[in-house]
Amino acid sequence: MTRELVVTEIGPQALVVDGGRPGWAHIGVPTAGALDGPAHALAQRLVGNPPGAAGLEVLLGGLALRAGEAVTVALTGPPGGLRVRRGDGRERVAASHQAVHVAAGDVVVVPAPGTGLRGYLAVGGGLAVDEVLGSRSADTLSGLGPAPLEVGTRLPVGPPTAIPPIGTGAVGVSAAPDAVRVRLHLGPRADWVDDAAGRLRAGTWTVAPTGDRVGVRLEGPALERAAARRGEELRSEGLVGGSVQVPPDGQPVVFLADHPTTGGYPVVGVVDPAELAVFAQLRPGSSVRFSPVETSPPDA
Amino acid sequence: MDVLPAGPEALLVELGDLDEVAAVGAALRDALDRGDLPGVVDVVPAARTVLVTAPGAREALRAVRALLDGVDPTVVPDRGAAGTVELPVVYDGEDLELVARDAGWSADDVVAAHTGAELTVAFGGFAPGFAYLAGLPEALQQPRLDTPRPRIPSGSVGVAGEFGGVYPRTSPGGWRLIGRLADDAPTLFDPDRDPPALLVPGTTVRFRDAGRR
Numbered sequence: 001m002t003r004e005l006v007v008t009e010i011g012p013q014a015l016v017v018d019g020g021r022p023g024w025a026h027i028g029v030p031t032a033g034a035l036d037g038p039a040h041a042l043a044q045r046l047v048g049n050p051p052g053a054a055g056l057e058v059l060l061g062g063l064a065l066r067a068g069e070a071v072t073v074a075l076t077g078p079p080g081g082l083r084v085r086r087g088d089g090r091e092r093v094a095a096s097h098q099a100v101h102v103a104a105g106d107v108v109v110v111p112a113p114g115t116g117l118r119g120y121l122a123v124g125g126g127l128a129v130d131e132v133l134g135s136r137s138a139d140t141l142s143g144l145g146p147a148p149l150e151v152g153t154r155l156p157v158g159p160p161t162a163i164p165p166i167g168t169g170a171v172g173v174s175a176a177p178d179a180v181r182v183r184l185h186l187g188p189r190a191d192w193v194d195d196a197a198g199r200l201r202a203g204t205w206t207v208a209p210t211g212d213r214v215g216v217r218l219e220g221p222a223l224e225r226a227a228a229r230r231g232e233e234l235r236s237e238g239l240v241g242g243s244v245q246v247p248p249d250g251q252p253v254v255f256l257a258d259h260p261t262t263g264g265y266p267v268v269g270v271v272d273p274a275e276l277a278v279f280a281q282l283r284p285g286s287s288v289r290f291s292p293v294e295t296s297p298p299d300a
Numbered sequence: 301m302d303v304l305p306a307g308p309e310a311l312l313v314e315l316g317d318l319d320e321v322a323a324v325g326a327a328l329r330d331a332l333d334r335g336d337l338p339g340v341v342d343v344v345p346a347a348r349t350v351l352v353t354a355p356g357a358r359e360a361l362r363a364v365r366a367l368l369d370g371v372d373p374t375v376v377p378d379r380g381a382a383g384t385v386e387l388p389v390v391y392d393g394e395d396l397e398l399v400a401r402d403a404g405w406s407a408d409d410v411v412a413a414h415t416g417a418e419l420t421v422a423f424g425g426f427a428p429g430f431a432y433l434a435g436l437p438e439a440l441q442q443p444r445l446d447t448p449r450p451r452i453p454s455g456s457v458g459v460a461g462e463f464g465g466v467y468p469r470t471s472p473g474g475w476r477l478i479g480r481l482a483d484d485a486p487t488l489f490d491p492d493r494d495p496p497a498l499l500v501p502g503t504t505v506r507f508r509d510a511g512r513r
Contacts, residue, residue, distance in 0.1 A: 025342040027424040027497040188304035188312040238344030238351025240310045262425035270307030297311040
């Protein structure tokens with residue numbers, strides 16, 4: 001008996017994630033970490049882990065894991081459920097957003113959600129893969145951290161914690177949206193786009209099918225270069241997560257956790273950090289509108 | 301010095317040149333290392349900007365503003381401790397002839413100029429361990445390729461605009477490639493090492509001709 005989970009089936013993508021590895025952008029290391037941070041933290045707390053413990057981010061389900069020892073798991077993200085296959089072939093169904101006890105030898109199956117994209121599976125004790133620069137997160141851009149899960153991947157599980165799990169009564173669950181309006185803080189390069197505030201307020205964009213953990217590309221009205229900036233080239237500069245970058249074709253890209261630490265196209269605005277997690281769940285074809293707001297840096 | 305918003309939890313300091321970036325970047329990094337900027341997570345110098353982030357702690361940016369008001373960007377920091385790194389290069393890059401032609405030189409002239417230059421790490425970014433090296437001879441300051449390559453092998457040595465650089469790992473990229481690190485070159489990025497990046501701001505870099513081209 002080993003305290004581990006073994007991958008027996010895999011869907012489009014499943015990654016080990018935690019709170020990420022902030023603080024290394026100056027040497028080119030992305031923050032990485034769970035795209036839907038609140039969902040990840042909630043899953044951890046449901047099984048009695050600290051919110052920054054390592055768990056799994058499962059894109060569109062398809063994942064099955066055999067437990068080497070009895071463990072407690074919880075799935076969050078879009079509403080749904082998981083299945084537990086017993087050794088005798090019987091299956092039971094369990095809801096998401098609650099702690100589920102799994103016996104040694106049982107197989108936990110994470111099906112594709114009916115809405116949204118990414119589920120977060122926590123296991124009591126957390127995943128004990130090796131840390132890289134203080135984090136256990138996979139990083140799809142730089143390749144740091146554990147490789148994407150494959151059939152046969154063995155995931156060590158840490159010792160159970162003494163933290164009381166949060167109860168499930170307080171957890172509200174709603175379907176992932178397919179249309180959102182998000183607050184966008186204009187700048188730092190809003191002046192590079194012609195009438196940035198007006199165009200961003202008026203337009204509706206569609207989530208392109210090419211999105212990944214680096215960024216989500218939006219299709220819609222082109223954000224054109226301001227006349228005063230035409231032909232000018234911006235030198236690469238640091239980027240934060242949620243930056244909305246405007247490449248020459250005018251179709252904006254919203255940068256997510258695995259974004260490059262610097263970029264050379266103007267950033268017209270930054271999605272409010274409290275609203276960024278929704279981009280982890282927006283399916284291709286979803287619609288995005290912006291509420292642009294002026295933000296000034298604080299005075300000393 | 302202009303200070304631009306980069307969302308509610310970060311600001312972007314815009315500066316006149318690389319020396320000002322070095323001065324402001326070093327002042328912020330030193331204050332961060334001293335523990336004087338609680339809540340600040342990243343200080344990211346680039347070509348003409350320094351990004352400062354304080355995720356979840358936007359009030360921390362007030363202390364950053366106060367610090368910036370007291371920094372003289374014309375005073376270049378003393379980074380004597382950053383040291384010197386010599387990198388052996390096999391000059392057989394795919395773009396060596398292109399770089400030579402645009403410089404109006406022979407390939408040997410390019411190698412002589414590249415190995416004769418004393419470069420300084422201005423800042424890091426793009427990929428783990430990638431360093432932007434300032435001090436490239438003017439004839440080697442050449443534009444990026446029109447079409448980036450989807451896959452540049454680890455260790456490739458290139459030039460782009462005012463900077464030289466070495467790709468620490470295989471990645472896409474648009475720099476003109478003049479060579480690659482020799483097998484005995486030091487490792488540019490090792491997450492188990494402290495610091496993980498070999499080339500940190502202020503480090504002096506010299507390239508050595510490891511022959512065979």
